Amino acid sequence: MREAAVHQLRIAYEWAIAHPVVDAVETPHGPALPSVLETPETLGGAGTPAVAAFTAEPLAVACGIAPSSATALLADSLDLHHRLPVLWQQTQAGFVPAWKARRVAARTRDLSLDAALWVDRHTAGRVGSLGHAALDRLIAEASARVDGDSLAEKEKRARSQWDVQLKHRDPSEGGATSEIHAIGDTLDLTRFHDVVCAEAEALGSLGDDDSFEVRKAKALGVIADAQARLDLTSLLDDDTTTPEEQSELRRRLIERRDAKVRLYLHASLADVAAGWSGGPGGVGTVEGLGPVTLDQIKEWAGRSRLTIQPVLHVASEDTWSVDRHDPPPRMTEQAVLRDSTCVFPWCSHPSRHADLDHIEPYEDPDEGGPPREDGNGQTRPDNLAPLCRRHHRAKTAGRWSYQRTAPGTYLWTGPSGVTALVTPTGTLTLPTS
Structure with a gap:
């Protein structure tokens, strides 16, 4: 398992350096710069090379992991090679588990290159025996010794991180318990x-x-x-x-x-009727929470200003359309309820906070697009899909393309011929042609 984890880090590094930042190309009309949608990305800490935009997505699909996990893997591999070389040698030799080396890489990413190298020298031979708390203390010491900013500056930077976040637990644990995290x-x-x-x-x-x-x-x-x-x-x-x-x-x-909490409840009508009539309730699925017993929903409704939005079956979509770019609220709700997350492979970004993309790009009739026809607009439910902002940019930049094969099912094709099929029950990696 250690060898496999090290091998994965090696492949990630090879993939990163195989996608360097492309310089401007001379054309008859002058240098052609990359589109603003394809801005290079610096994944690792200071001292690591930048990579081309959207480098993580093909690796994610090929490995069958979330794009965020692929991004972290690339960043850790870059940091280990360029900022923590001693730790990387010990990891390759099997003295340090890859997960622990990656923790050091992630925890030192915000440090300067000098501070990271200081951590690397002073943890040589010790990381394998240090626990999480000891590692964190050592990293804090490095920050104080090498990145000697004034305490006032640190407090000023910390203030920008103030926030209160509500986190819902893994749906497999049930949706009746959540977490709130405050920094202030x-x-x-x-x-x-x-x-x-x-x-x-x-x-x-x-x-x-x-x-x-x-x-x-x-x-x-x-x-x-x-x-x-x-x-x-x-x-x-x-x-x-x-x-x-x-x-x-x-x-x-x-x-x-008058503020209310709104829950989108997917449940059988028979279960709802039985629960509200005093019988034993069943289980429903609440958007963003996962499975929740209907008895719990009933208890919440009895003590809070709670609006329960029933969700109609949306698999059999109607074919109504509008002649404008932005969909009306009812169409937006229909697309969001059909696809609960961004439809890019293994992306879990909630669709309610994503962009609605036109699968077939919208063409403005005033700029050469198809003429407007009553009842035959370009904006319709079967041509809309939720994409998070990053993957919307990846599609718009032309790096990725996709087509809808059925309600809730999308076939994606990306660089290097990688393909994946996103279905309502999960993502499947397809053989490359």
Whole structure:
């Protein structure tokens, strides 16, 4: 297994250096530069060579892995060759597992070349015996010793990373449990944690016999409900704001109070009817969450402002169309419900946050495209497919092409003749011709 992992890193590096950045080509009209869609990419850290745009996608399809995984593999191989040469030699000799070497590469990617080389020298012979925490401490030491930026600069950079993210777990674990991750001001987060703990203590005093950890999770919902009920309209009594500004603030406060959670539920009508009539409920699939029991959905609906959007069967699409580039909302919803993710091979980007691509490119009638005809527009459900922004650019740049063979099924062809078939149940790599 170690040899196979090292071999994979070697192949990734060979693939990276086989796709260098192409210089401008002289033409009779002057130098021809690559399209802005084909901007070179720097995958590794400082000191590694850049590669041509969309280098990762053919490797991903050939290996049967997600494009993001192929990108990480290329970046790790470049870092190990150019920034961590000692560690790479030890990995090839079998002294260090490839996964641990890749962790060092990923954790040092933001360091300067000097700092990465310092880590490489000072971890020689030690990485195999160091745990995750020890490796992380060593990398932090390298950053402090070699990348000696002032603490104020580091805090300024850290501020740009502030965010609150909601993460839904693997669908196989069920959709009723999710995670929230917050990065922010230390004082603000400490105070909020104290409020959560105090609310959990209060729940225990009121008879909740769950563990303290579970009560803390419940406290988030209690705090959210209390915040939604707050009447903040008194803050509008401010002489410094105009009536128009106060009207806009009032509208936003009302939207905040009336905010609802919308869930897209794919479920059997028989199961839904049985569950709501008091019988045992079945299992449905919630978009973005995965399988959830209908009893859980019913419990959520009883204590929250929850909108459940029923999903109609969309496999048998109708052939309606419009004579414009952007699809109307109903057509957009139809395409998103048909394909839940970007339709590029092994891409898992949610379709609700992706672009809707015209499989056959849209041609503006005012610029030489086909004439407008009633009921025969270029924008129709069977000519739309969700693509994340990166893979939309790859298709537009001409590196990849695809065709729709059935509802939810797409045949992709890329550089080097790699082909893959995306189906509603997964992606299949096809033999190259």
